[in-house]
Amino acid sequence: MGFEYFTPTKVIFGKGTEEKTGELVKEQGGHKVLIHYGGGSVVRSGLLDRICRSLEVSGISYVPLGGVVPNPRLSKVREGIRLCREENVDFLLAVGGGSVIDSTKAIGYGLANEGDVWDFYDRKRTAKGCMPIGAVLTIAAAGSEMSDSSVITNEDGWIKRGYSSNYCRCRFAVMNPELTCTLPDYQTQSGCVDIMMHTMERYFNLNDTMELTDGISETLIRTVMKNAGILKKNPLDYNARAEVMWASSLSHNGLTGCGTGGGDWASHQIEHELGGMFDVAHGAGLAAVWGSWARYVYPEHPERFARFARQIFDLEEDGDVNALALAGIEKMEEFYRSAGMPTSLRELGIDPTDEQIREMAEKCCFFGKRTVGVIKKLDAADVEKIYLMARG
Amino acid sequence: MGFEYFTPTKVIFGKGTEEKTGELVKEQGGHKVLIHYGGGSVVRSGLLDRICRSLEVSGISYVPLGGVVPNPRLSKVREGIRLCREENVDFLLAVGGGSVIDSTKAIGYGLANEGDVWDFYDRKRTAKGCMPIGAVLTIAAAGSEMSDSSVITNEDGWIKRGYSSNYCRCRFAVMNPELTCTLPDYQTQSGCVDIMMHTMERYFNLNDTMELTDGISETLIRTVMKNAGILKKNPLDYNARAEVMWASSLSHNGLTGCGTGGGDWASHQIEHELGGMFDVAHGAGLAAVWGSWARYVYPEHPERFARFARQIFDLEEDGDVNALALAGIEKMEEFYRSAGMPTSLRELGIDPTDEQIREMAEKCCFFGKRTVGVIKKLDAADVEKIYLMARG
Numbered sequence: 001m002g003f004e005y006f007t008p009t010k011v012i013f014g015k016g017t018e019e020k021t022g023e024l025v026k027e028q029g030g031h032k033v034l035i036h037y038g039g040g041s042v043v044r045s046g047l048l049d050r051i052c053r054s055l056e057v058s059g060i061s062y063v064p065l066g067g068v069v070p071n072p073r074l075s076k077v078r079e080g081i082r083l084c085r086e087e088n089v090d091f092l093l094a095v096g097g098g099s100v101i102d103s104t105k106a107i108g109y110g111l112a113n114e115g116d117v118w119d120f121y122d123r124k125r126t127a128k129g130c131m132p133i134g135a136v137l138t139i140a141a142a143g144s145e146m147s148d149s150s151v152i153t154n155e156d157g158w159i160k161r162g163y164s165s166n167y168c169r170c171r172f173a174v175m176n177p178e179l180t181c182t183l184p185d186y187q188t189q190s191g192c193v194d195i196m197m198h199t200m201e202r203y204f205n206l207n208d209t210m211e212l213t214d215g216i217s218e219t220l221i222r223t224v225m226k227n228a229g230i231l232k233k234n235p236l237d238y239n240a241r242a243e244v245m246w247a248s249s250l251s252h253n254g255l256t257g258c259g260t261g262g263g264d265w266a267s268h269q270i271e272h273e274l275g276g277m278f279d280v281a282h283g284a285g286l287a288a289v290w291g292s293w294a295r296y297v298y299p300e301h302p303e304r305f306a307r308f309a310r311q312i313f314d315l316e317e318d319g320d321v322n323a324l325a326l327a328g329i330e331k332m333e334e335f336y337r338s339a340g341m342p343t344s345l346r347e348l349g350i351d352p353t354d355e356q357i358r359e360m361a362e363k364c365c366f367f368g369k370r371t372v373g374v375i376k377k378l379d380a381a382d383v384e385k386i387y388l389m390a391r392g
Numbered sequence: 393m394g395f396e397y398f399t400p401t402k403v404i405f406g407k408g409t410e411e412k413t414g415e416l417v418k419e420q421g422g423h424k425v426l427i428h429y430g431g432g433s434v435v436r437s438g439l440l441d442r443i444c445r446s447l448e449v450s451g452i453s454y455v456p457l458g459g460v461v462p463n464p465r466l467s468k469v470r471e472g473i474r475l476c477r478e479e480n481v482d483f484l485l486a487v488g489g490g491s492v493i494d495s496t497k498a499i500g501y502g503l504a505n506e507g508d509v510w511d512f513y514d515r516k517r518t519a520k521g522c523m524p525i526g527a528v529l530t531i532a533a534a535g536s537e538m539s540d541s542s543v544i545t546n547e548d549g550w551i552k553r554g555y556s557s558n559y560c561r562c563r564f565a566v567m568n569p570e571l572t573c574t575l576p577d578y579q580t581q582s583g584c585v586d587i588m589m590h591t592m593e594r595y596f597n598l599n600d601t602m603e604l605t606d607g608i609s610e611t612l613i614r615t616v617m618k619n620a621g622i623l624k625k626n627p628l629d630y631n632a633r634a635e636v637m638w639a640s641s642l643s644h645n646g647l648t649g650c651g652t653g654g655g656d657w658a659s660h661q662i663e664h665e666l667g668g669m670f671d672v673a674h675g676a677g678l679a680a681v682w683g684s685w686a687r688y689v690y691p692e693h694p695e696r697f698a699r700f701a702r703q704i705f706d707l708e709e710d711g712d713v714n715a716l717a718l719a720g721i722e723k724m725e726e727f728y729r730s731a732g733m734p735t736s737l738r739e740l741g742i743d744p745t746d747e748q749i750r751e752m753a754e755k756c757c758f759f760g761k762r763t764v765g766v767i768k769k770l771d772a773a774d775v776e777k778i779y780l781m782a783r784g
Contacts, residue, residue, distance in 0.1 A: 002406020007399055013650070014394020212615045212635050212642070219607030226603070243604050246650065250604070255647075258405070258638065 003261075007253045009146045010172040013246065015238075017176045018136050021051050021093070022058030024172045028132055030091025033062040034084050036104045037095040038069065042138065047179065051095060051136060063087045068096065070282070071275045072103040074118055074154045081110035081117065084131075094135040094170075098142020098194075098282075101135050105150035105168040108133050112167070121152050121161040130167035136174040139183060140245040141191030141283060143198055143252025145173035153276055159363065160276035173249065177241035185235060189339040190283030192228035192244060196221050197286045198251040202263035203308070204375050206301055210259035217256045218311040220247050225312075228339055266373030267293045270383060273360035278350045287341035288348040292389035294329045297376040298322075304375075305329065344392020357387045395653075399645045401538045402564040405638065407630075409568045410528050413443050413485070414450030416564045420524055422483025425454040426476050428496045429487040430461065434530065439571065443487060443528060455479045460488065462674070463667050464495040466510060466546045473502035473509065476523075486527040486562075489583075490534020490674075493527050497542035497560040500525050504559070513544050513553040522559035528566040531575060532637040533583030533675060535590055535644025537565035545668055551755065552668035565641065569633035577627060581731040582675030584620035584636060588613050589678045590643040594655035595700070596767050598693055602651035609648045610703040612639050617704075620731055658765030659685045662775060665752035670742045679733035680740040684782035686721045689768040690714075696767075697721065736784025749779045 012020055025033055033055060035048070042048050048064070055062050065080055084092070084107060094104035110117035112129035119125040135145045144150065149164040180188070199217045203209075224247045230240040250256065257263055270293060271285040280288075298305045302325040309315040309328025317324045333343045342348040352360070361384035364372060371377040378386070404412055417425055425447060427440070434440050440456070447454050457472055476484070476499060486496035502509035504521035511517040527537045536542065541556040575583070591609045595601075616639050619632040626632070642648065649655055662685060663677040672680075690697045694717040701707040701720025709716045725735045734740040744752070753776035756764060763769040770778070 002409065003403075005403040005405065008402075010400075011395075011397040013397065017394065208631070210631075210635060210638065211618070212612065212638055215611030215615060216608050219611055220604065223604045223607060239600070239602075242651070243602060246602065246604055259634070 003258050005254050005258055006166055007146055007169070007255070009170045009253070011146070011175060011249065012172065013175045015176055015178055017174045018047065018050055018179070019054055021134070021136060021174055022054035022056070022060055024134060024174065025055065025060050025091055025093065026058045028091060028134065028171045030060060030132065032087065032089050033060055033091045033093045034080065034087070034089045034107070035062050035064045035093050035095060036068065036080060036100055036107065037064070037066045038097075038100050039066070041182070042066075042095055045182070047136075047138070048095065051093075062093075063089065068100045068103045070099050071153045071160060071279055072099040074106075074152055077103055077106040077110060077117060077152060080107035084111055090131070092131055092133045094133060095138065097137065097139025098144040101133075101142070101144035101170070102150035102152060104133055104135075105130065105144070106152050107131070108168060109163070118154060120163045121154070127163070127165055127167055130165070133168065133170050134172045134174070135170045137245065138179045139187070139191060140180050140241070140248040141194040143195065143248045145170055145175070146249040146253035148254075151272065158276045160272045162272070175245055175249070177238055177245045180241050180245060181236050181238070183235070185232065186284070186340065187281065188231050188235065189228055189341055190281040191248070192224050192283065192339065193287045193336065193341055194283035195244065195248045195251045196224050197267060197283070197290065199256040201265045201268060202257040202260050204264045204301075204304060205260050205262065206374055207261040213256060213258045213260060220251055220256060221312055223247060225335055232339065262374065264373050264375050266297070266375075266378055269364050269372040270386060273364045274345075274348075274350070276363070277352070277356065277360060280348055280350060284342055284348055287336040287343060288345055289386065289390045291329055291333045291343050292386050295326070296382070296386050296389065297373065298325045298329065300376045345387070345390050346392035352387070357384055361387060395650050397646050397650055398558055399538055399561070399647070401562045401645070403538070403567060403641065404564065405567045407568055407570055409566045410439065410442055410571070411446055413526070413528060413566055414446035414448070414452055416526060416566065417447065417452050417483055417485065418450045420483060420526065420563045422452060422524065424479065424481050425452055425483045425485045426472065426479070426481045426499070427454050427456045427485050427487060428460065428472060428492055428499065429456070429458045430489075430492050431458070433574070434458075434487055437574070439528070439530070440487065443485070454485075455481065460492045460495045462491050463545045463552060463671055464491040466544055469495055469498040469502060469509060469544060472499035476503055482523070484523055484525045486525060487530065489529065489531025490536040493525075493534070493536035493562070494542035494544060496525055496527075497522065497536070498544050499523070500560060501555070510546060512555045513546070519555070519557055519559055522557070525560065525562050526564045526566070527562045529637065530571045531579070531583060532572050532633070532640040533586040535587065535640045537562055537567070538641040538645035540646075543664070550668045552664045554664070567637055567641070569630055569637045572633050572637060573628050573630070575627070577624065578676070578732065579673065580623050580627065581620055581733055582673040583640070584616050584675065584731065585679045585728065585733055586675035587636065587640045587643045588616050589659060589675070589682065591648040593657045593660060594649040594652045596656045596693075596696060597652050597654065598766055599653040605648060605650045605652060612643055612648060613704055615639060617727055624731065654766065656765050656767050658689070658767075658770055661756050661764040662778060665756045666737075666740075666742070668755070669744070669748065669752060672740055672742060676734055676740055679728040679735060680737055681778065681782045683721055683725045683735050684778050687718070688774070688778050688781065689765065690717045690721065692768045737779070737782050738784035744779070749776055753779060
């Protein structure tokens with residue numbers, strides 16, 4: 001039961017906190033900032049203007065770079081690296097959700113290391129540093145604002161890969177829950193699934209875990225489920241937005257993994273291939289495959305799934321631990337459906353061919369170079385079966 | 393519902409982690425280290441030797457300074473500042489519990505700022521920095537290994553004062569639960585009370601709190617109570633030691649205060665005066681006064697105390713929120729007694745005169761310059777009544 005825990009990100013949480021951006025960049029010693037963002041909503045809402053004003057007040061100059069798409073792409077990362085070099089940028093500011101922050105992290109690696117940035121994601125080299133990053137969060141989902149990870153899609157082959165290191169952890173994260181109030185319901189619910197899954201991935205493992213971590217994880221999952229329901233009815237509920245936003249950070253900053261020995265992560269790997277090939281919303285993709293993954297692997301550790309059923313859904317055992325485990329999986333899928341989330345690929349709106357499924361399974365396992373998951377170590381044949389179960 | 397959260401301390405948790413101390417100091421750029429510690433147990437157990445070896449392997453030189461006592465004293469802090477200046481120390485290593493870490497933090501303030509270090513604790517000036525600090529934790533209680541606070545006693549008048557700033561947060565904390573296995577039961581249980589109280593102080597407030605924070609706090613309190621009971625029977629239980637040690641850090645690093653607006657802290661202020669005058673164990677002192685504080689203030693916010701009763705003790709309401717609140721207070725005192733902790737000053741082993749009680753109440757409220765607590769703002773007359781209620 002050993003672990004490392006390192007979450008250096010300074011969190012500034014609450015209404016109007018984006019006004020402090022300039023001050024926070026200044027505190028970190030930044031002079032010239034890349035403002036990295038996605039689509040036009042950041043511009044239309046006036047958020048970009050407010051942030052620019054805050055930087056100006058602190059005497060910080062900036063250069064904007066928009067256009068980050070969901071499942072952020074390597075070409076945009078390369079564009080960012082070139083621009084920052086030309087403009088002598090010394091601090092990176094992500095204004096957006098996980099895709100924008102991940103793209104920013106990749107730019108940071110590219111600037112602080114020689115050679116091609118894709119090498120890190122392709123497991124060819126290890127990064128030795130990252131340009132300092134701050135984030136103004138506009139979507140509660142990925143948890144990238146406090147996590148050590150980033151995921152980038154290489155358009156050359158549509159390969160989606162993650163890379164993790166403490167270097168890329170944000171120096172600060174500005175979190176104003178109001179900024180998420182205008183998100184469409186599908187994106188809100190998809191974010192909630194992503195948040196829950198970051199904890200569930202760590203929760204499902206084969207080790208003796210810590211009670212304190214299990215309790216925190218269960219509280220987090222229940223809180224997100226409850227507030228996802230509130231937001232379904234009233235998307236403007238500030239308190240519910242706040243609960244979900246703070247959960248997004250705590251779910252993926254390492255806290256819910258203390259003493260769990262790493263977690264499973266197979267569902268994420270399986271979904272990553274869907275995201276690489278079909279550009280689906282990450283959380284929705286996770287909801288679509290999780291039940292199939294869970295039914296495929298639960299016999300390896302039914303007690304853990306039974307605890308999940310008891311603690312998350314107040315289900316009670318009737319002498320049959322397997323039945324309880326399955327009932328918990330069924331309940332989670334019911335929740336996903338109530339949230340308008342898919343529980344199959346068909347409901348996700350995609351219909352991959354057998355050939356595409358085989359290709360995704362092979363890519364997921366690096367063409368035989370790795371297995372995914374720890375509850376059950378899955379090879380390409382296992383992953384293929386899970387995709388087929390998830391077809392719906 | 394706004395807050396700041398900043399916990400930059402890198403935690404290295406598990407068996408044998410003290411062997412990494414040299415590596416960790418090196419990572420922080422330290423060359424010459426003050427090893428600050430308390431009594432002989434750190435020497436007798438061989439821990440000091442293991443740490444010195446680890447430093448030597450990393451090419452780091454060191455100078456030792458022992459002799460820190462519970463309720464650490466200003467004279468030792470001043471001795472440490474002088475020694476570090478003479479020896480050109482550039483990194484401070486605390487090996488011990490809260491008293492040692494607090495003494496180290498005060499030394500760090502003294503080294504990084506001009507003038508008398510007591511000024512900060514006496515609210516005369518604000519610190520502008522602190523020499524970098526690492527900790528090897530040997531007592532799970534104060535949470536100083538991740539907190540922003542330190543408490544020092546000035547022997548000139550036996551005034552005990554705290555000072556908080558982000559500057560003093562430890563760069564790293566080495567936490568090997570095995571190092572706490574030899575603690576006497578009274579100290580273990582007193583530590584558990586201190587840990588619970590760091591969360592309870594934040595939990596009891598007048599604000600709309602966050603569900604996620606409330607859930608984490610309740611999980612933490614229940615986990616500590618359960619594992620305190622296990623350690624009462626088997627002090628060598630590693631898993632229970634680990635739960636309690638990790639709880640000590642999470643309880644006081646800010647996590648359980650996110651969105652609570654600060655917390656009450658009157659029990660701590662009331663106990664500080666006992667500690668300043670009588671040198672009692674901090675956690676035992678808290679147990680001795682908490683019930684009296686709670687009975688005095690609960691009518692201001694009975695719903696919060698009722699929630700506490702429901703969530704911590706599974707008590708159910710019978711139409712009378714005040715009765716439920718009181719039942720929860722009673723249950724907590726029962727727990728303290730079962731842990732061998734006092735619930736009155738008499739059980740704590742002290743018998744202050746009326747004059748001493750009046751003096752402590754005046755000192756607690758800075759001779760009329762402040763009130764303590766938020767559930768009910770207490771002046772010296774209130775605090776005096778609470779001491780009298782706690783007399784037993």
